[in-house]
Amino acid sequence: MIALDPRTTVVAGDWHGNTPWAAAAISHAGMSGARTILHLGDYGFTFEARFVDAVEQALSVHDMQLLFVRGNHDDTGYLEKLDRDREGCGIVSPRVRHLRDGLRLALGDEIAVALGGAASIDRSGRLAGVSWWPDEITSQAAIEQALADGPAQIVMAHDCPAGVDLALDPRFGAYFEDKDPGVLDYCEENRLRLWGVATELRPRLWLHGHYHRLSTGSIDQDDGRETAVIGLDCDGTSMERNLVWLEQTT
Template structure:
């Protein structure tokens, strides 16, 4: 089951885990803004509650990083200090069922090649405090893009942001919307980040792309160079009903991917 932004909301995340278990799922893939904040009591409680519920149902939760995580804390993890090609999934000792997927990491499930692609730009960055509620590591670096774009087949990308060119309802393809009320410089940063995501998508040409960040459930197609297309599924966030914030990868999804 894919799961939208959880934002450290322990009660809602617990309900989502129960929902996954009720539908026979043993794996949850969360699309960023998980709630990996600074090492404090609130974050510890969120992780403990989530771990307990996952263990109860025998479920493993994999997550990609969103813009709203403590990226300094993420970067301090031993595996994240290695070169990209040596980075792999990791979990904290007390949360073995909660596993982070680094940017550009690839693996195989059910005969398909998957890749994780965390990161996004915060349009509310100017209202946040660096090192407390905002970290510059939130966005894809050029090195991230180069690594994620390396040769090799990718069928499914799990990401936080959407590629430039996908027409998201009420948001658009990625050009700054001056009527949005957000600072123009932040909108430009968001647009530039979506262009980086597009660069990766154009390089690896996935059939399915699942993301969060925009707190909106929608479906669209992204036209790849040469005419092929990628099915894009955006998920809503915590506090919304399951049909908006979750998605199951089943036979109908595969049929949509192959159409």
Template sequence: MGDLHGDIEHALQAFKTLADRGVHVIVQLGDWGVLWPGRNWQIDLNKISRALARHQIAMYFLDGNHDWHPKILKYPVDPDGIRWITANIAQLPRAYRTQIGGRFTLATLGGANSIDRELRKEGISWWPEEQITEGDLRRLGTERADVLVGHEAPLMDEPDLDRRARDLGFSTDDIRYATESRVMFRRAVLQTRPRLTLGGHYHQFHDQVLTVPGAAYPTRVVVLDTNGKNRVNLTILNTATLGLEFLYRNGAPVVPDTHQPERTDDGRPGS
């Protein structure tokens, strides 16, 4: 699941859609937003937890940039390396690793930089803990991971992103700050050489192939859209093959676009 931003209606419909397809584990890719200052988050949390229980689903979320980091970090990490918020909702800390499908390694690296940081208030709607750090990359390590999930993405159409940001009134410093986390996530991809990365953050759907130096396989880069009925916010990961099925929240399938060109690790079109 891509960005949720505390949208309970979206979550409840998505849970039913995924349960109808036999899904029992959801990984939400940051900007979960259910815990948030100034809102009655305990009621929302209970509502989501009860719905998950009805569908026999567990939800694991990553931290994005629009998440209440100090509150999340107050929950202790259990011996398995997971922060449980309720009995069926947990946060996956950065650099967490696990096995999926019996033979694939999944690694996590939450975090991203808010381009609208200057419009927010520190401690109320923005927290410096959003940033991916050198320590995060050290903990992630250089051992290969088949799947790397995060809030960020290693590449996007950067000139188009920058142009859109300038059109929206963001300064050169704002854009530079936002780019820094994408660079950090790209370093994580170079370290782990995954077959697949999954992220959100950009409020658009993106599916492309990246060539990573030294990797045995090309890396498929998938960015899921934000919450909303006409958004490609859901995908089902086949843990036996690493294949993906994209869905709208009502369960309608997504018709794939023409395959996008392969690119090199610096974002340039590949050969």
């Protein structure tokens, strides 16, 4: 199992293959003492060579590594073809690894599970296999595996479970529902799947991206405990909204 020091680990929201932003975010984290970035998906989009090379170079300057979960805007075909290391991670470059859905990490004394995937509300305006991938949502097999592997204190996901108020503008959803009837149910299906994970695993913390906003929420568990839910903002906003130190989430 991969073991990380939470004191030198930074969590990042969506970068969308944005090379200048990625390089700046890595530099910002590295100059503050980070050695690992845990990225919550929508990381590399189509993984163009310019982006992959620039990230590798920026990480090498600060002797860092980056581990990412799969977002809905990460090319699943590319990820499936990657060579894997002994932990089962996909090797993008020497310092960058893809955390397959269900893979677990040790973060200090806690266990974290990676659970990528989400639904694209704008799928009707994208091209299958090029800018939208039909297998984008979190698979039922990955969910079953995550549950079968036992307790975890942290979930590193791209999507947010159902039941957490994201305070989204209803006009945004209505616009895409009008263009693609049923897309809101499609999006909610993924969130409901993740709600099942959250209520069965009962982690103390759920981290996600996807919604392009910094947000906090919670899930009340039936045993009286609470799962804190933190969503991170995306590229083009600010480092304070896009990055958070793992220790600050406790």
